[in-house]
Amino acid sequence: MIRSHCLIVAGILLVLIASSGCIATDENTRLNLTFFDVGQGDSCLLQVDGKTILVDAGPYEAGPKIAEWLKARNISYLDVVIATHPHSDHIGGMPAVLRQVKTGVFIDSGDTHTTPSYEVLLKTIEKYQIPYRVVHEGDQxxxxxxxxxxxxxxxTTVSGDLNDNSIVLEITSGSRKFLLMGDAGISVEERLLKEGTDLRADLLKVGHHGSRHSSGRRFIEAVSPEIAIISLTAGNEYGYPQKDPIRYLTDAGSRIYRTDQKGTITVTADQKGLVVNAEMIPKSAPK
Structure with a gap:
């Protein structure tokens, strides 16, 4: 019922997403990508030309911190909020953000999950009447x-694996390109390689927190990122980041930035280059 209601509401927003075509780029465009230190999870904010797009919101405890960070910077509206997939380390903090920051449209892959965090997210979307959209490969x-x-x-033919159904985003601005991989694994990487997708990118948000089940050698060689961002917490139980992804990124000449070491990481990009800044936000409050 909740998902049906959201889909009906979303009908008026077809203009936001086109299944084909391109959006013109401006060589002078400057954008910021902020990768929040959310512990063991993922969250990234894209700011460009007055628009704000939040991709994931980390685990439950990260939500209030992200909302406070946004308010401290006078960000009172999110044009788009994207959930790459419904695991709690990516969507657990999202309800807190949606309650406190007005949102234009919520986007996910249409994949469902039978967890309390996912149910709370759907109920929040319905309560605040946030338009809802599903996207797949090829959408803009x-x-x-x-x-x-x-x-x-x-x-369009999704697998039974929530990680491999992650929304993967290619962000292009002029000659600059950025890849946000969610938790997509090697099978997704291999499909993209097989399809002949041009994967070269200046920045890679490394898939699945640096797990060996993502960031295969062939994929990293194809992307060859100048900067690689890994979002994770120190001493996590999974042993992330694992050796293989780090080795492949190092061999590719990438500069690796980890939220467990640097805190919240902001990359400012224009056609002149990429500038990386990090801020260690106190765990109690993201001032």
Whole structure:
């Protein structure tokens, strides 16, 4: 019932996402990508030309901190909120953000999950009457002039694996390109390689927190990122980041930035280059 209601509401927003075509880019566009230190989870904020797009919101405890960080910077509206997939380390903090920051549209892959965190998220979307959209490979997400956001995954035929059904985003601004991999694994990477997708990117948000089940050698060689961001917590029970992804990224000449070491990481990008800044936010409050 909740999902049906959201889909009906979303009908008026077809203009936001086109299944084909391109958005013109501007060589002078400047954008910020902020990768929040959310512990063992993922959250990234894209800011460009007055628009704000939040991709994931970490685990439950991260939500209030992200909302406070946004308010401290006078960000009172999110044009788009994207859940890459319904695991709690990516969506647990999202209800807190949606309650406190007005949101234009909520986007996910249409994948469902039988967990309390996912149910709370759906109820929050319904309560605040946030328009809801599903995207798949080939869809475009409107980010205004100067930036093109293309969905590379999931395929229209989704697998039974929530991680491999993650929304993968290709963000292009002029000659700059950024890949946000969610928790997509090697099978997704291999599909993209097989399809002949041009994967070269200046920045890679490394898939699945640096797990060996993502970031295969062939994929990293194809992307060859100048900067690689890994979002995770120190001493996590999974042993992330694991050796293989780190080795492949190092061999590719990538500069690796980890939220467990650097805290919240902001990358400012324009056609002149990429500038990386980090801020160690106190765990009690993201001032």
């Amino acid at each position: 997400i409107d980010s205004g002039p100067g930036v093109n956001i293309r969905v590379l995954n999931p395929d």
